[in-house]
Amino acid sequence: MAYNFETVGKRYHTGSRKWNELLASGVREDEDIIPFSVADMEFETAPEIVTAIKEEVEHYVLGYANPTQEYLDTVCRWMRERHGWDARPEWILPEHGIVDAFFNAVKIFTQPGEGVMLMTPVYYPMYRAVNDNSRVLVDCPLVYKGDRYEIDFADFERKAADENTKLLILCSPHNPIGRVWRRDELEHIAEICLKHHVLVLSDEIHFDLVMPGHRHIVYASLSEEAANNCIVCTAPSKTFNLAGLQTSNIFVPNPALREQYMAGLKRGNPNPKCNILGYRACEAAYKHSAPWLEQAIRVIDTNRKLVADFMAREFPQVQVIDLEATYLLWMNWRGLGLDSRELERINHQEARLFFDEGYIFGAQGDGFERWNLACPTRYIREALERMKTAYKKYVK
Ligand SMILES: Cc1ncc(COP(=O)(O)O)c(C=O)c1O
Structure with missing residues (x-):
């Protein structure tokens, strides 16, 4: 079965912490961007799971x-x-x-x-x-x-x-x-x-x-x-x-x-x-839902490769850490020579990129970014283009 990993609805006003943080950062709902922070996925729920939940709700006492x-x-x-x-x-x-x-x-x-x-x-x-x-x-x-x-x-x-x-x-x-x-x-x-x-x-x-x-x-x-x-x-x-x-x-x-x-x-x-x-x-x-999981992993791996290839080509100063598991890509941006708060500012305000900042994971994470890759691939492509444009003036 082919599952849908290409499109997904926005989660504004659903109580999602990740999306609330996006709004709080000044993103407008008509901007077609998604957050790459908190570790949940921007994928539709596997249909077998949706069916099981519906059956439970329709046929049983909760x-x-x-x-x-x-x-x-x-x-x-x-x-x-x-x-x-x-x-x-x-x-x-x-x-x-x-x-x-x-x-x-x-x-x-x-x-x-x-x-x-x-x-x-x-x-x-x-x-x-x-x-x-x-x-x-x-x-x-x-x-x-x-x-x-x-x-x-x-x-x-x-x-x-x-x-x-x-x-x-x-x-x-x-x-x-x-x-x-x-x-x-x-x-x-x-x-x-x-x-x-x-x-x-x-x-x-x-x-x-x-x-x-x-x-x-x-x-x-x-x-x-x-x-x-x-x-x-x-x-x-x-x-x-x-x-x-x-x-x-x-x-x-x-x-x-x-x-x-x-x-x-x-x-x-x-x-x-x-x-x-x-x-x-x-x-x-x-x-x-094992087949859904296999496909989700393939999408995450495609997204990983896109980011790693892009960084190697366009931003060799950014070190992408090998992703062996999770959908959370860990990247060292220190090579850009920018203070971590300045990085955060440029990402949010100029590139419209919303990662988890590395410093929240401890002092060794300062100057790192964690990119949640569990989303439709087109959002990754668009994010990379925004990064290229925004960082032009900061990178020699
Ligand atoms: C290593 C690790 N443990 C636990 C959690 C969260 O667990 P739970 O939502 O089940 O409390 C996360 C979520 O990102 C995680 O990465």
Whole structure:
């Protein structure tokens, strides 16, 4: 089936945060531009998901709902068939979102004053999960190698070995740098974390959005020891653009950790549960929408290539980081010699380009831009033309 990835409606006045920010930046509704910031997609929802939601609304009562056995089995089948991971239905705990999950895990598995490791630059709410809960940020900066990032394992182990360090929030694949961690890298992380008793929360929300030639490895599939020392956070929300349905699947293979997690969840809410339409949408997506996902990845990869080729040709000063996964392209614009606030101003006011500014991902992101590529290709082409025109006077 050929799906529509070419046209999409504007989301003004729908409550979309991304589009509200666009309006707040002074964009007029009659300008034919779209935002390239917050990580949701400007693609129509897969029709199989729309059908499932319609059927639910038309035929059933929208009361309280727990996941059905069919739902749990379907989620596990997705893990097995797509990711080669044999997960069990009873490992799954409900969370509305992955941000909720890592905020909760910080509160449940660490105490105020204890250390939480982040591999930076990283998805900005992870800093808040640490700082807003009075935990200590254990910063493990990734090493920037020009077109990709690597882990400094000596530094990582030194920080994990500190007795105060209790938790690693791993972003896998990593947002914003677009890395898919290789098996040897994940095994090294697991070895260090096991040796130094650091629990691992692996945020794998981008796990299905892997570019051709790369393969995601679920952290818990590394070994039984790794599985028993981790929480794996998954969701259909990035894969199928269902974030608004607030349904995530948190896997905790170790029964003692699972009990501790569930008890912690229940302290905040005696009946943790997700959204009935979210359950139906996730089930339909995992059962029927893999072909939609394959096509979405092809469009994202086409958009990636367009931007990378354009930058290499027109703006060799801008370094495009290899995109191995996610639809979020990380680019180093420092070579243009402009201050990051000036970059933001030119992009907004002159080029009418609305990215996520790199500095929100931590100090190492200053002078970088994150470009959300999940949109019809024509918007990417037009954006590149606007960039070319706007930057003429700034580039020698
Ligand atoms: C790494 C990562 N984790 C979590 C989220 C958001 O998760 P949720 O909407 O399920 O809270 C995002 C969204 O961009 C993300 O990139």
